[in-house]
Amino acid sequence: MTRFWLGGYGAAMEGSADGIGLLAGDEQTPTKLSYRGAVTQTPSPSWLAQHPTLNVVYAALEGDAAVQAFRRTGESTLQPVGDPVEAGDSVCHVTVAPSGGYLVASCYGDGRVVRIGIASDGSLVPDAANKAAELRAALLGEAVETSTPAGVAAAASDPYAGALTATGAERVSHAHASAFLPDGRIATTDLGFDLVRFWRATPSGLVLDHEVALPQGTGPRHMVVHPSGHLHVVTEYSCEVFTLAAGPDGIWRVVSSVLSSPIAEVGVDFPAELARTRDGQFLYTALRGSNTVATLRVRGAGETLEPVALADSGVDWPRHHLVHEGKLLVAGQRSDTITLLDLDERTGAVLGIRHEAQVPTPTHFLPVR
Template sequence: MDNGQTLIWVGSYTADRNAKGEGIAALSADDHGRLTSLGLAVAADSPSFLASHPTLPVLYAIAEEAQTVRAYRRTGDAGLEPLGEPWPAGEATCHVATDPHGRFIVATCWGDGQVILYELDHDGAITSRTSAAAAVDPHTATSLQEQRPSRAHSSLMLPDGRVMTTDLGHDLVRVWRVVPGEGLQLDHQVILPKGSGPRHMARHHSGTVLVDTEYSVEVAVLRMEPDGTYELATMVPASATGAKDGDAGAEIALSPDGRFAYVGVRGSNRICVLKVSNGGTELEPVAEVPCGGEWPRHHLVREGWLYVANEGSDDVVSFTLDPATGLPDGPVSRVEMGSPSMLLPAS
């Protein structure tokens, strides 16, 4: 979009989840943070997470309840149409990410722990599906009563071509090599404290990866060693005041300069701000602000603005970010959106 307008795709939960969304919606944000709904881009069943192709006008969406992944082609200014048929995924598929070279996408499945690689053709269409090896819980004893389900939750593309994924159920972060025609092969894994629940990730420009945890509401700092392996450097509370009863970590995002991290906390409905220093390896919680609604499932940091998708209050809100302190101020603008679950700037 032009004239100072940014197009943002909005994923949602729909009727199959007893929610109010209708599919993938579109909204615009202007240079003053004002948000305007552009309506429904395409009807879809609970497209709760989205990813865009790096060079083509193609979008990928999971259908969380239908257990599928589908490609969509952009039409006009703010429309989408299906590109090919839906591909089977796993139970409660909750995240999708795109290879920066456009060769494949990776979907992660909360329900059954699957991590699935889908190869793409030159048009961005899905052509094959390969499921990776299942996770093994490093914390669980041999007793069957203590077995915990695997809960693959997100993936992150690393600059060297490897893929990093979280397993919220097994408190694991796994690093994979991509083998053409064979999918993902395990390179190594990082074990987080039992019960922490690693959820989403953000890579600092230093190479350090920050992982927010859903259960313990912390940020894990994964430092890359000279041999390319990652190690857990520290765990830092997302909030200086601590987690409240009923809290659950949601999204983590970094400021473009890497000086601040923003963690959404559902339950107490906060955005927590952490100062990042020493090459991304040191974090300090410095502030927290109300998210401007209820159940902040996802947020986006872009060009001096913070946009928050509040699933529980059916709205998206914008905050301005202070360039010196990193602190959000607002809400500046609010737009009603049915059960928004994810915000993705259109490429």
């Protein structure tokens, strides 16, 4: 049976999701997906990630500045594992290390990139200093004076110091996503400072290796690692996809950039997610605003992209999408719907809407393993 855990926004974030939801097909019609209800009572679990070997799912609790672990206890049930662990303001993305030993959380509100340890049973390991402060408060009645979690990585600095946003506001750091690279390093995006940052994982935390500054005002948001080893980055503000590659010296550099679609409108369209087909032949990004899906063909050895098609997503404000069994699943944050789109295997283009379902404020899909 086709099933997905669903992230969503709750009432505190102007949404209607009650927690992590379940989207499932049936045995006779796997592509006829329907919402089966919330399986947790969790405030705004906007992004989900699966442990690589355990039946444990991690949720970014965006409105609560924390990350929570959940253990799968049945075919369609999840139970909390321990308490939520502090990450940072508006934590919006989590990625689990291939080793399963830790996760990286990206925080839009304060720009934090946070490493949070994972125990052998999949539970999150809270910062020891803050846990001790909470224990003293409970036992001795001391005031709780917590510090910045030990796993918080080096803060970003604006490469365009003194510059303002397109609306004339001060630029601030907005960490947005992370990706684990084939060489063991980690890439993160900072949408506010136009940075792609590269890190090395050490026993004491993440150590900044180097940074790549994209053009001012582009707004790098999400990434996908191509089978060729290239890193593709979609930009929220300039509607582009940048391709980065590591040189012989290990330094990553931009090797190409292209508009997601020749008719994308900067200031009207705001790309959200970037996804690829399993073979890496095509990439897809959804444009919030025009509510369309752009198809890009990967050329050469992965270093060049070519926009080839643009189609209606069938939802309002396509927040997230993924390629699943030759189709594209799209989450409409503002329409409270999801759509399943047919794809042309040869051209990669969206052919049309196969199925639509009502879902409360969906923000992320995670296949049930």
